[in-house]
Amino acid sequence: MIEWIESVLHTTVQMGTVYLLASLGEIYAERSGILNLGLEGMMIMGAALSFIFTLAYGHLAAIIVSIIAGILMSLILAVMAIHMRLNQVVTGLALTILGLGLSGFLAFPEIRKKILLTLNPTLPEQALITQEAPKLPEIAVPLLSDIPLIGKSFFHHNVLVYVSYIAAITMWFILFKTKLGLSLRSVGEDPATADSLGVNVFLVRYLATVISGGFAGLAGAYLFIGFHPFWQEGMTAGKGFIALALVILSTWNPLRAILGAYLFGGVETIQFRLQLFGFGAQSPYFLAMLPYLITIITLILISFENLKKRIGVPKALGIPYSREQD
Amino acid sequence: MPRKIRTPLGVVRIERRVTYPRYISVLTTLLAIFLAFAAVAIILTLMGVDAANAFMIIGKAFIDPRLLLQSIKQAIPICLSALGVGIAFKMNFWNIGAEGQIYMGMLASTGMVLLHAYYGMFNEQSLLAIMFISSFILGGAWCLLPAFLRAKLNVNEILTTLMLNYVAILIVDYLIHGPWRDPKGYGFPLSIEFPDYAKLLFIFNNPSYTGLLIAVLGAAAAYFILKYTKLGFEIKVVGQNPNVARYAGINISKVITLGGFLSGGLAGIGGLSIVSGIIGRLRPRASPGYGYTAIIVAALAGLNPWLIVVASIFFGGLLTAGESLQASMNIPKTATQMIQAIIFLFILMGEFFKRYRIVFERKEGGKGA
Numbered sequence: 001m002i003e004w005i006e007s008v009l010h011t012t013v014q015m016g017t018v019y020l021l022a023s024l025g026e027i028y029a030e031r032s033g034i035l036n037l038g039l040e041g042m043m044i045m046g047a048a049l050s051f052i053f054t055l056a057y058g059h060l061a062a063i064i065v066s067i068i069a070g071i072l073m074s075l076i077l078a079v080m081a082i083h084m085r086l087n088q089v090v091t092g093l094a095l096t097i098l099g100l101g102l103s104g105f106l107a108f109p110e111i112r113k114k115i116l117l118t119l120n121p122t123l124p125e126q127a128l129i130t131q132e133a134p135k136l137p138e139i140a141v142p143l144l145s146d147i148p149l150i151g152k153s154f155f156h157h158n159v160l161v162y163v164s165y166i167a168a169i170t171m172w173f174i175l176f177k178t179k180l181g182l183s184l185r186s187v188g189e190d191p192a193t194a195d196s197l198g199v200n201v202f203l204v205r206y207l208a209t210v211i212s213g214g215f216a217g218l219a220g221a222y223l224f225i226g227f228h229p230f231w232q233e234g235m236t237a238g239k240g241f242i243a244l245a246l247v248i249l250s251t252w253n254p255l256r257a258i259l260g261a262y263l264f265g266g267v268e269t270i271q272f273r274l275q276l277f278g279f280g281a282q283s284p285y286f287l288a289m290l291p292y293l294i295t296i297i298t299l300i301l302i303s304f305e306n307l308k309k310r311i312g313v314p315k316a317l318g319i320p321y322s323r324e325q326d
Numbered sequence: 327m328p329r330k331i332r333t334p335l336g337v338v339r340i341e342r343r344v345t346y347p348r349y350i351s352v353l354t355t356l357l358a359i360f361l362a363f364a365a366v367a368i369i370l371t372l373m374g375v376d377a378a379n380a381f382m383i384i385g386k387a388f389i390d391p392r393l394l395l396q397s398i399k400q401a402i403p404i405c406l407s408a409l410g411v412g413i414a415f416k417m418n419f420w421n422i423g424a425e426g427q428i429y430m431g432m433l434a435s436t437g438m439v440l441l442h443a444y445y446g447m448f449n450e451q452s453l454l455a456i457m458f459i460s461s462f463i464l465g466g467a468w469c470l471l472p473a474f475l476r477a478k479l480n481v482n483e484i485l486t487t488l489m490l491n492y493v494a495i496l497i498v499d500y501l502i503h504g505p506w507r508d509p510k511g512y513g514f515p516l517s518i519e520f521p522d523y524a525k526l527l528f529i530f531n532n533p534s535y536t537g538l539l540i541a542v543l544g545a546a547a548a549y550f551i552l553k554y555t556k557l558g559f560e561i562k563v564v565g566q567n568p569n570v571a572r573y574a575g576i577n578i579s580k581v582i583t584l585g586g587f588l589s590g591g592l593a594g595i596g597g598l599s600i601v602s603g604i605i606g607r608l609r610p611r612a613s614p615g616y617g618y619t620a621i622i623v624a625a626l627a628g629l630n631p632w633l634i635v636v637a638s639i640f641f642g643g644l645l646t647a648g649e650s651l652q653a654s655m656n657i658p659k660t661a662t663q664m665i666q667a668i669i670f671l672f673i674l675m676g677e678f679f680k681r682y683r684i685v686f687e688r689k690e691g692g693k694g695a
Binding site for chain 2: 037076080084085086087089090091093094095097098100101102103104105106108110111114115233237238241242244245248285286288289292293295296299300303304
């Protein structure tokens, strides 16, 4: 029984980390007033590039390149949303479509082969045609991994899972306990006042957007090399958008995002466990709907909370800032 | 005070244009498309693909009469859903769910055909009309839920409409792999083929012409609703300024719910045009993302119904070209998705140059203020 719980929790954390990494960055962007709807596209780019670069140069290069790709895409969003003051919903969507198209293009067998040969001409034939890449190794944390139940479930993972723990706590601390975090939140609530108090609204928003892009790229890299190292076109399957819902559920708080991420991770784990038990053997389609339906239900439930308490949404979310009155 | 940016070439000011003539709008759009293709050419060349040849193939989708008809056929679902998306966007209701609403439209029209074929319901003359009505209603209903949740509980419609896309695709997957599979279809996940009277063939016996008529009628309907009806007026006011709408006594919840239903319904008919126009039966993943392309088309056309018709033929051509590219040059179909997205980004940036003017000042601190 204990072992079963351990393995369920272990998978829950594995699945949840995808959501956690993606939503941590998005929390920063939204706290600063920028809605990054390109999350899904940045994640899939991270996944595709980590596939290609793991084969060519190994895991570390893959992770770095994925983060850079996320940052570059978020810079496009930043310029368009912050300086050009364009609508953030459509801009983000455009980036998502771009990511889905570009990733499918780059990872398409013929094209991928050319890229791989350019990157590393010494690659064996096998690496040029495979759809798989080596997974990140799991490292047990000394001492902590010996704790019963918790050890196996939370401290027997690959390095990116530990990165997500540390990032969540650090980002919570920065957001709520430091001056920088205060600036970030004030920019998202009332940019004009923040500006008059000497906060550089544009700079803060750029930083936050870039952070969200970097984390989205990292989440994509984790999804591929840390979780499911088998390339499928469009393999994010809406996970970026579920992460966006998670941001709302977490009320823009990195620590709560941990809970939310594992809630969604848990739902997917249960879905797979039920499939193993033979539930929905004839029609796996209904089980596959679960994450999307749960997302809608949580959005509805949280809206009741929001109506009651009026908490949460950064007031300037999605509104471009300009010093002119227009 | 206008914003100033110091550059090595002098001071650059960004001014909001008070009015902008139509030619600027047309010019920026054309320039954006040109720049997008330039960007695509660079990417293709970097990947070792012959860009000139690829563009020739893309051009053919608009010149070769047979391919042009194919392009128009593919444009129909895009156009109808883009009209729906346009109505939703007009009221600042971000319906990203056209894809799911398309699937519900396909489901409804196929369901009616199966009821007719298996249980002998409806006669031959009325079947197509019933398919139209049912796909409109089911597509609309699929958008009604997010619209209602947004109107009553302020639930984010971007996420709910998007999540419902995945749900709709899975429902169709289930039906077509299960109860709706053609018993004589050798186990392939396909429905029975629609009888001719359930296909869009009533003009020149050709789905492209028939579809084009439906698309133009759809555009006319959207134009009429937005311009000449009370609902259309209210949709615009709600979109432009909800506060004004509230003071004017407009029931915002009702407008969003009704507008959402209309928006989803149009996409639903787009779904019908796929099963009874393009494929002639239902199969899984029958829409290669028409609903997402529709969003790009709506934005490109500036939400204007007539321009949506033109823009969707352009994108229908791109999709058709994508198929030829995959067949003749082994370029993945996703390349067209990439081209679409790049055009989308440039069009959006063009939006900025329509609204603002960039003024170069030779001497630093020249005219100022």
